[in-house]
Amino acid sequence: MRVLKIHPEKCTGCLRCELACSYTQTGTFQPAKSVIRVSPFEGHTSYAPYTCTQCAEGWCMTACPVGAITINAAGAKDVLDDTCVGCKLCTIACPYGTMFYDPDTRKAFKCNLCGGAPACAEACPTAAITYEETATLDWLGDFAHERTARVLVGGRGSAS
């Protein structure tokens, strides 16, 4: 399956992926409705995007009481709007924190890989997000571990 591979060291924090995502998913440029999220590290000196891993368990999908989450042609877990009742069980079942809820539509929403042509990967000017045939890994863990540790040592937390 093709997945979103994140290359955090290439991210400049320009947020184009968030804009592209919200536009493709909702038709409006609203980063608040993006399902890929750029986070700052090291006191805003580095950034990395974070989104659904399309995990093997699909905790969101197996938790849904009405079968509103399915697997689309791209292999992504996808919410069927007409079936979703907005109970939010998926938002609390996804242990990655990548299920969202829209209070306007009262539906859950998530990354569906744009059905096989992810807008974020296309929009990223530095190729920090690529769409590739590869196994999903923890793309950000080491990167964040190193950088967050520096910040903690630098005084915000009491590192020990």
Added chain:
Amino acid sequence: MATRHLIIGGGTAGINAMRTIREEESTRSEITLVSAERPYSRMVLPYYLDRSIAESHVFTATAKVLADWGVKTHLGRRAAALDAKASVCTLDDGAKVEYDDCLIATGSSAVRAPVPGADGPGVHSFWTLDEARGVIAAIKPGSHVVMVGAGFIAFTILNSILSLGATLTIVELAPRILPRMIDDTGAKLVEDWLTKHGVTIRTGARLARIEDTKGRKRLRFAGASDIACDVVIMATGIKTNLDWLKGAGVTINRGIVVDDRLRSSVPNVYAAGDVAEGRDLISGKGDVHAIEPTAQEHGRVVGSNMAGKDVRYRGSLIINIVEVCHLDVASFGAWDDNRADAAAGLRADRPAYRKLLFSGDRLTGAIILGRSGDIWTSNDVGMLKGLVQTGVALGRFKEHLKKHPFDVKPAFIASRTTHTLLPETILGRPSKAPGDTPVAV
């Protein structure tokens, strides 16, 4: 001869078990379902109550789906007795069903406060589809509804009641609301929020009786003024549907005691969902959770084991979320462990509260309250679940979380929680989409 599986109870756990049997088996087995009700999801009933969905939406497996799965059904029938030695179940119409293995997934029922008048007209429970129909017929715009009990289930239908244009009063025996879901600080915040949104709350209220006066209901209390209203809903607790199993030789404590394969004390009898006392992921001890995700996971593990796989279950995590008037309230795991090392954060400017509980450098429980749709609230809800579920060693990020309980994401990512989570599955393989169950040929 094909293996004969008997599923007793067609709710969440039973449906998940049947679907998983069909997904996992290598040779076709016989499945018989005995269920007092047609298969539907109870937790979807609040959305039927506020009419955001049609009644047909609550059903989880229609007659056609059951036929596609090749399930022989006894719907509207109850299991009345189990002869575990002979592997025979007797139904309430006298029919007998023989099995090679069986699943008990009969769920729970609502119980009402033991006061005079609790069974009178205009007094409802909200647990089954039938009861939901009763409440739907009773509530009219402008009705005054009194909810007796301020627990999780009561809260799942608050929004619906308000959206029907009813006024709502909540009465609770305990000194505070949501006693088994959040701590005192969280409860106070929710109580203030609800009061601000026009809900009347009376805590520490001992209901004495319910009377009829001029077509309305009158609730009388010990040491407090009466309340007159149109509709009373009793959300005063539930009990497991296990009375029929007395004397069957299956060990029952608070629920049916099960091992890590969800087997009861009788090896070819499994139990799942609200009736099962299974392993709690955090405490490692047996517990009855009575929540949807536990019923789903139990059901799938049983289905896989019935189909001949050998799946051991790590245990279930308590996860609860409810929204009231656009405020999200969620708790996880051992949120009420008063021996835990805890840190809390309360925002002064808006309704936002966090409590994180640690054992060593692992997160074992959390409470989170925040405005609905606040995207960062949603993100943190999932990440806190991930931290509790994996129990990753947080190391120095524990101190960070204790100081900054609203800054979960860096700790989650930098603790390589994703790395720990990625290989985790319940059945030891990727999950299938709900519609992908193999059908009978």
